[in-house]
Amino acid sequence: MSIDLKTIKHISKLSRISVDEQKAYKLANDLNSIFKFIEKLNELKTDNIEPLTSIAETTLKLRPDEVKSKDIREQIIKNSPQDNEDYFVVPKVIE
């Protein structure tokens, strides 16, 4: 198996990380050597094994339906790179 530049472009698009030719080439190299090492798993037959869903040896706890969080807009927006007191602001979305 080999990860080509087209695949790198595709996954960089999915992960929203811009990648130029040079970076894509380097990433393809790195990923190929890492996947070569990962492919070792193919030695194992796992057809009848149930996959692990959680390592925590407990059951999901449920919380009561109570409103505890107050209006903390100022606190929430304080860290944002751009805002206008009421909203988070991002560059125009083009659909």
Place this chain on the structure above:
Amino acid sequence: MSDITKQSLSELVKNIKDKKLSSEEVTKAFIDRSEKSKELNAYITEDYSSALEKAKKFDQKPNLNLKLPGIPMAVKDLFCTKNILTTAGSKILNNFVPSYESTVTQNIWNEGAILLGKLNCDEFAMGSSNETSFFGNVQNPIDKNLVPGGSSGGSASAVAGQLTPITIGTDTGGSIRQPASFTGTVGLKPTYGSCSRYGIVAFASSLDQAGPMAQNVKDCALLQEIISSYDPKDSTSIDFKRNEYSKELTNNIKGKKIGIPKEYRVDGMPKEIEELWQKGIKYAKDCGAEIIDISLPNTSYALPTYYIVAPAEASSNLARYDGVKYGFRAKGENLIDMYEKTRSEGFGAEVQRRIMIGTYVLSSGYYDAYYLKAQKVRKLIKNDFDEAYNKVDAILTPSTPSSAFKIGEKKDDPVSMYLNDIFTVPVNLAGLPGISIPAGHDAKGYPLGLQIIGKAFDEQNILNIAYAMEEKINFKNKITDWWIK
């Protein structure tokens, strides 16, 4: 007392309780030494003046019933600390000031400790040498230009270099135990679910655990009993009976069955690691433990499994760093352009690499072959341990396949870097507790560690074994203060 920073946590606590030392004196001593140790680059953020203020305030009305009365300490910069810059070692969070406190650090402050600052780490805890930090390399106090390990490299360096009496790190695949081993210190990765993940910048949610790092096992036990708590704010936190580990600590481990897994004897393992292991076995026997050969047949699949599971979770956990709500934002012509530039400029190369791996293994057409397969193998690895624990109480292995390496030595070869975690990763995959204790030196005089792996929730047992062996090993860390001019 001139050698305040040389004292262990237990000694400091005793001296403060006996009023032989004030919190201010102790805090000042660690600040002074930290100031002189800038070359280690252990800190990302220093909070000295406010630490001194808090120490003075503590001294005015000292509550000596607390477990960490006026004790100053620095913590890994992966823990969110209220009103203190929290970066996770990344440019993308280089201006992020949380309005909240992680549960683990809150537990520490509740026992009277005082924050000195935030310690350097690999970016988003992805790394084994602290070289991926946006804030630069960390020097190992053992020798110049030696990595301290990672990802909790700043934490290990700060404890070994006596910049802080104790600290906390996080361990996703060995990030506490490997740097502890590289710096001659003690590091414990608790059972998954023991310490709350609330307020810790996430790397891989199913593997991340916070844990204590200290000069010795007893300090480690004390810190563990403080940071471990059931937390309803973390759905994976487990409600089990937690010991007072330091109080119940004993060096009597007679009759304990300790397993030696033959699969940890890996190809190309340096002779000195094998020798260290044999020495460890002898010490364990000397302590009265029974040594039993065991098999963990799927060990060699652990690392490939880890490098599917951890990046997969990370690729999703790090999606929130998009320049919208907090942190760094690059200028973009439109939303998508802004995302792509922000994440490309904001994340370092290793983080980007892992996001790409994770995205790939989860993507349509590859999920079954990689992610699902890995979760099945993870089950097999866990079964191996379950099987072994029918026969033994704990497992003894080396902590790392080598001693610390030079800065830059493995930077360009991700796979050889990943191999550092070969002995520690299976423990995270199985959610078990593991502790690394310093056990000797290699030919270069660099420290080497042994790892004791326990059953789930059995921290007390591995702490006891570590405590007993520590006494026999009688390790002395060779810190020359080379960085202090």
Place this chain on the structure above:
Amino acid sequence: MSKNKSEYLINRKDNQYEVVIGLEVHAQVTSESKLFSSSSTKFGAEPNTQVSLVDAAFPGMLPVINEFCVKQAIKTGIGLNAKINKRSVFDRKNYFYADLPQGYQISQFKDPIVGEGKVILDMPNGQKEVGIERLHLEQDAGKSIHDLDPQNTFVDLNRSGVALMEIVSKPDLRSPDEVSAYIKKLRSIMRYLGTCDGNMQEGSLRADVNVSVRAKGSKEFGTRCEIKNVNSIKFMQMAIEYEANRQVDLIEEGKTIDQETRLFDTKKNETRSMRSKEDAHDYRYFPDPDLLPLEVSDEFVNELKKNIPELPDDKKKRFIDEFKLSPYEATILVSDIDTAKYFEEVVAKMGKNKDIKLAVNWITGELFAVLNNKNLEISQSPVSAKNLAILVNLIKNGTISGKIAKTVFELMMDGDKDPQKIVEEKGLKQQSDPKAIEALIDKIINDNREKAIEYKQGKEKLFGFFVGQAMKASGGKANPQLINEILKKKLQ
């Protein structure tokens, strides 16, 4: 072959096409706080004032599930006659968007909380069963506002993290009318259960509509298009109509239909393609490692089952059996829980000697007309069930005539007045003394002797004239039955 007159088919030259529709309904769970955080779900708050650190996806924040939302989903599952899965798993659906702070939506992909079920629709030509594929819990996203600023998009996260139930139907629907009936039935069931308020204006109920077409009689499904996020029944129907015709046209032209996501433009009344292929989505679902599988016990489910209220289908059956209503009347009365409640209260308040038919006529006639005119819900009715019951009883026991009752009803609307009092105060009580009516009629016949003769000669139409005159003379209060009886006798 078309034995069924109401069949919805699209005709082109010699070809007939059938439309196949499946719905993914997004219903907001009625709850105080969000699915994984404790912030409020109230509608209409100032932007970003109902946002917690968890909702805005701050570093290190973790989801903790709301027990009530889990119960609401299970109750809805029970209401849909569906299988409740004792173990379900939350997955992450990964994609980037300005109003999706985590960069993923927590949803259920492989193992939903509710499995297969069914819903019965009452269509004009009989009942129709629609299969439910599944119901799962998921988080809502925030809101992107594009029209407040020319260069920027504003983001409000108040909705971010609110619990939604996604209810996926099987592709069993065949016409816009069936879609309408299906949505109304779902809404009705959820409102009975109190699990979703069904308010489409506030976005509590919206749907993605999957549409495909196929030659009539064909067993194979055509390629489907998904019309995203349609928020009214009318728009759903319009979108289906447009989309089905668009697809048929493509087939007729020998072109192929692309499987894609489309958007319904409510201004132009057409659907259009939403995403370019290059940006095809790959959501990379995987189990959320911050959560564990959700496991519910038999006791947990049984306890909920025990407390399920009577649902529309059962209520309808009971109304038919117990009150001898026609299926049509029963369907109308049970379609909305508040209507059913109102009706049952009227019945209860009418006491022993009750005329249920009469009550039904008043509710579905006068009352509905008033509500419709004033654009009110029955829960806001200006006439209470109690007073309507009294009014119906006044008619039933002959105190007032149906005609007078309409006058009384008008007066009742002003502050929900007691009809009994209105009748007394305005002296509207019915004249039921035969002697007095006889005298009145004698006078009328006397005054209109010629007409009386004409009547007797066979001009029977004139009977109505005499009734009218008698009513008029009594100020409308005379008992119409008595007038009839006496008139008949006198004009013989």
